[in-house]
Amino acid sequence: MASVEDVYDLMDRAYELPYGQAKSALLEEALRHAEALGDRDLAFEVRLNLTEAYQYGAEPAKSFATFSRCLAEYDADPARFTDTDHYNLLWQFKWIVYNMTYFPEVPLPRARDALAEMERRYQAAGYGLHAVYAHHCYLAQHVGDRDAAAEWFHRWQTTPRDDLSDCEGCDPSGKVDYLAWAGRDEEAVELAAPVVAEELTCEVQPQGILTNLLLPYLRTGRHEQAAAAHRRAYRIIRGDASYLAELGEHIRFCALTGNEARGLEILERELPLLERAGSPRVAMIFAAAAGLLLRRLAETGHGSAPVRRGGAEVTVDALRAEMESTAREIAARFDTRNGSAEQSRQVEETLAAEPLVDHLPLLPHARRSSAPPPPPAPVADDPGGLLDEAERHWERGDLEAAFAAWERYDAIGGSPGDAHAGRRADGLGLAAAVRGRFDEAVRRWRDAALAHERAGDEPRRQACLGRLGLALCELGEAEEGLALVEASTAYLIEHGDADRAAGARGRLARAYARTGRTEDAVALLRSALDAAEPPRAADGDLMILLARLLAESGDDADIAEAERLAGRGRRALRGRGGPDLADACMLHAALLTLLASEAEDMIETAQEALGAYEEALAAAPRSDAGLRATAHARRGELLLTLGKAAEAADDLVEAVAAFTALGSADRAALARAGLCRAYLATGRPLEAAETAEEALAMLPRDHDVRAVVRLTHGRALRELGEPEAAVDAFAEAADALDERSAPPEQIAEAHEAAGEILARLPDRRAEAAGHFAAAAERYDGVDRARMLRLQALMLYGVEGRDQVFDILARARTVLDALPHDDPAVLRERAQTAFEQGGVLEELNRAEEAADRYAEAADAFAGVGDHHRAAMAAQYRDRLRASGD
Structure with missing residues (x-):
């Protein structure tokens, strides 16, 4: 048969568990043993605890029986029980009366009788009726008696609180619920404000009052408060x-x-x-x-x-x-x-x-991104003017405006004649090519070339043939394609104007690159640019193209040259502005960011990159949502690297919203990965945790970024006071980093974070020791020694003293190989020596223990920790005195 100690052990184990079926099961087992022992007082105590477990563990129906048994025992012999027992019964009476309204099987007269009995007992015990009036209001509210509910609420409000009133968080929560039901939303918000501001907590707060405030906040236009209340309360429940x-x-x-x-x-x-x-x-x-x-x-x-x-x-x-x-x-x-x-x-x-x-x-990034403005309506109203307008927009890179002008041309019926027909077919080919439909583009440009030939416009025909050749190269038809582009380029260099010649060279360079002749493309562009002084906008296009080709090589020298070319091209394109300048700025910014990581003037180079992103956003039309989203995302990541988390968050919010609106879930997920870090760095752990969870739900299981997001998630959960979930996040981050052969110190940091949390949780010391051991395997130097010491501390009382001492000895060996004048090493030596002294003392090796305490005292004094130095010296002196 179980003993009384066994019953209390079960109750202690239940106390460590959250409310739920597991907790209730332990208490039910404790009750069976208490009853078998015939210990009525112990059984009463267990039943009181079990009633509470049922109440908060989603099993209120079971609380009727345990409470009724306790009440009957009390009534049979009140003298047996303490004032605390009586108080607990009166407190639990509120739960039982309230629960009766939740079960239609309980007759309403029985609920009213129970409330009357509660009132009688409260008065008899000398308590006020504040809580009684609250439950009268709840019952009237439940049955829809608005007049009675209003009267009881008035009494509730005007009666002083006492020791049986609900806590200072729960009582206002019930009042907010009534006021919202009665349509008195402003009063509800006003009444709740001090409670929400003071961060009052109990078993069911603040989640209870925040949930009750959702509708009042919404109906009074307090939308940000409503969103915050939802996020915070839902996370808890x-x-x-x-x-x-x-x-x-x-x-x-x-x-x-x-x-x-x-x-x-x-x-x-x-x-x-x-x-x-x-x-x-x-x-x-x-x-x-x-x-x-x-x-x-x-x-x-x-x-x-x-x-x-x-x-x-x-x-x-x-x-x-x-x-x-x-x-x-x-x-x-x-x-x-x-x-x-x-x-x-x-x-x-x-x-x-x-x-x-x-x-x-x-969340800020969950806002719906506004639709980009429509392109400006074409200015011209005649066919020729509309074609001129479309081509000007195209040359400036404003595709939407070009498409709008061509569509307007079609809407007014176009015009007869091969000249206009060729130009319109050219435009259709361009539209198909930018959408990746090269088969259609080839067909359109063949028609356009014939029309230009019939119209006698050889420069347009040659430019069209060059585009046709490049499209054929895209389709893998290199022999025909290259021949067309080369012939077109030769003609336009000799007979075309400077802009057409530059465009032809650019097409030929792209054709060479597309067909595997990158060296020829680079040589062509370098030759063309040697004579481009001062550079024109068309030369800027060639510079940007050459910069892209060089950057793709991955060679350090080529990347440095690419950055210089991108800067020159960016300056040359400022006269044209628009999307082409924005693209140039994006390339220049990306190259500067790449070089900044290794540059001696890293901050200055990074600042220059930020300026390039700023210019890209200024130049890009509002309609180019993709480029703008990318600029915000990249600038946000760079700002985060520079420690400017608040500014980074603003950019990354824009990026997430824009990518989401564009339907680019993968890029939105990556932007969230940066945003969660920015939120955490700016003291917003709730937003960080939720954004990290969104990113993890969206990122592929094998994505490299997941491990970093997991780390951020763990840190946010740790700040939110969710230790179990934080441990899981850190452990998963460590595994993911390990699988991807991340730097050992990153893996160690994740293990260390998990170990630190586990060290503070009940009965999790052995798990903490495992994480500290894993961290020790990956850290070097003083950090390795520190992890070994923490591993030993966690095993203290779990494993034998000899094993603990052996781990501390390994830490000491690591420290012996490090510079003794390093303050971090000296402090760690002090702590390790002190812990060794304690273990040696328990192993009855007093002389060695005294020596370790002496060493610890000297080392603590050496780092200025005089309090701990004195404590170690006291332990040393005590052992040496006892030895004498």
């Missing part, structure tokens, strides 16, 4: 069955704010909890919110979309029907019990709710 109703409120919030995608993520994650609903009422609230979200998804065209449910999938429409039916059926049972239609009214109101906000960004 996710995956917790005891918060099923609150999870439903967060799903409803998403449905009302244009965040249906996030709402669906939450629904898929939390839907399994519905099967473990602690009461019919929380199941009803969750199902109604799910029904609303699924209706919104169906209305936006996603009714047939799959929803993950356990190991299977169900459509949005099918799950919606089930959730609506569940909510309505439970509401009907409550209405029958209550004699009112209040619960059905609430369910129907939820199911039919319309969004309160078109789209509320939950």
